[in-house]
Amino acid sequence: MATIYDIAKMCNVSTATVSRVLNGSDHPIHPDTRDKILDAAKKLNYRPNTIAKSLASGKTHTIALLIPTIVNDYYTQIAEAMEDELSQAGYIAYLCNTKRSVLKEAEYVENLITRQVDGVIFSPTRVKPEDNIKNLENIEELKKNKINIVAFGSRFEGISQVAVDTYKGAYNATRYLIELGHRRIGFIDGLTAGTRGNRRRGYIDALKEEGISIDDNLITGGNLDLDSGYTKGMELLNTENPPTAIFAVNNLMAIGVLKAARAMDLHVPRELSVIGFDDSILSELIEPSLTVVRQPIEEMGATAAKLLLEQLNGKEDVKTVTLQPTLIKRDSCACVY
Amino acid sequence: MATIYDIAKMCNVSTATVSRVLNGSDHPIHPDTRDKILDAAKKLNYRPNTIAKSLASGKTHTIALLIPTIVNDYYTQIAEAMEDELSQAGYIAYLCNTKRSVLKEAEYVENLITRQVDGVIFSPTRVKPEDNIKNLENIEELKKNKINIVAFGSRFEGISQVAVDTYKGAYNATRYLIELGHRRIGFIDGLTAGTRGNRRRGYIDALKEEGISIDDNLITGGNLDLDSGYTKGMELLNTENPPTAIFAVNNLMAIGVLKAARAMDLHVPRELSVIGFDDSILSELIEPSLTVVRQPIEEMGATAAKLLLEQLNGKEDVKTVTLQPTLIKRDSCACVY
């Protein structure tokens, strides 16, 4: 591999001059010298050694995608949008898949500091409520090492993030069901979302606004996967006074509810309306296709990347961008029977 | 940030000694010295600078995942299995999403050489047949720069790879349909797979073996997405002598066929059997659930990573590992009516 020393020798100049030419420095260079150096670089098939550059300059042009899983459309679509934005700006992304383990998350944080990443796009892993503490420690550790952070998926103090107005999303979904005439609306929350979670608040506020009383028997929580959607759906439907509609806080659980309905021979949407949260190809292809609250995923990814790039370009200010979800109406909801 | 110079000063030793202790070199060190250095490292909250290490040692402990897309269960599951294996061995992965563009693929190859990655796990992007040439150039370029490669998804000379016996998979799927009594079996190939593609050969051989003549009207090709599955399915079904079963060469096209059947009011599996290739949660959740040829995805990912790690540990030999697919029987196939 040719180095700038080889070029310098070939052109009878110093490495400083070579470096200046190759990096487009604003230090003045004679056009002849410039041409000579560029020629030599081409002739020697010179490639800059990014590692050496990083060591000398303190910038690695590297960012990390620190996310709970990649086997999931949600993260994957966000990741793609980010990667687009970042690779255009000359950055490359480390794939840091925590597999929903705060331990692995912490290990990655250590590793990333060691590797001097310029920034990280972070969606904290939170399986148990107390994981929150670890999340905060990890953020602290990154900040202490002057690594730029943009978070999404959770709210934290003092760092930039892109958020989605999930309260509004849940509110709108619930409101939509009410408009269809539903009065008994089941709600399947996530397990780690406290009772003050945005989605639950949206659900409750929409009901209250219409003077519909909150029935705790209609509110339950699952762990976000298909099976728990099925189980919780069964529980809700197997009561004396079952709901006529169910709103699940994510996609897979809503599909689980669809399965539960099928198992109980309830026709969706004629006998049961179902709404999910988060969109994916699954919601579209499932039968019946699923009405969902869609988060603007591409926009989230692109925005997170842009926020990070702003920071990397020297803007220090912490900034939260909140995006609005939209209700995608498909075939899983209908007027109450 | 503390450096080994700080530790050396604190302990009154040279940086050589510090480096030896910190890296577990086999150069003998007095236990007292070792303890002193480890203590100092802890006290100073020392973290090695991976960039400096990389420059000095020539190894970055970095590998690249160069894949056509990440918004796809297939790649995503492979990526996760790889990442597992690699992170355990102390490597970290760059996410290089080519978005099915050979241009982006070439750009990444340049970038990766520049970044001195130790290896790349490569699934070449091939949208048009002539992309193959670019793929080969990219492989050459990597090899020229002594970067280890393991490929999957396509076959190339002279590099290690993990392959799946897709011929066998297609053969078995077709055979299964024949055993169910089907004689007219439609086949939807990919567009870039030539007539000598493994899957098509498997399909044809299974038919021939049973003395069933090949009807070219039953063979067509789509571009692997849902819509083309739908369109090609409609075409096949809208003939005088339509097939009683359709085998599509990937998952989404098979689901497209399911849609086509629904559009034509054909009951699956009673009036039409459908088989797909590649498994995913979609195939399981779609109604009816889809019988598919499943590639052993986790095993592929893990194997690719292991092959690469072997190379990184000094084994030079090119090795191809071929894995067997399995037929996952679900609800989309039945005896011919």
Next chain:
DNA sequence: AAACTCAAGGTAACCGGTTACCTTGAGTTT
């Protein structure tokens, strides 16, 4: 006692760049 061995550590070149500061000399200003 001379020769040898080896534990324990040090010296300094090297990996491939960047950049603050310095030098030189031709052209311009006063």
Next chain:
DNA sequence: AAACTCAAGGTAACCGGTTACCTTGAGTTT
């Protein structure tokens, strides 16, 4: 003509490690 300016380039320290080769002296071998 002295003082100044600035284009064009060079010097050398620095980023933070690794490692081949050398040194020293205590213990062992003959």
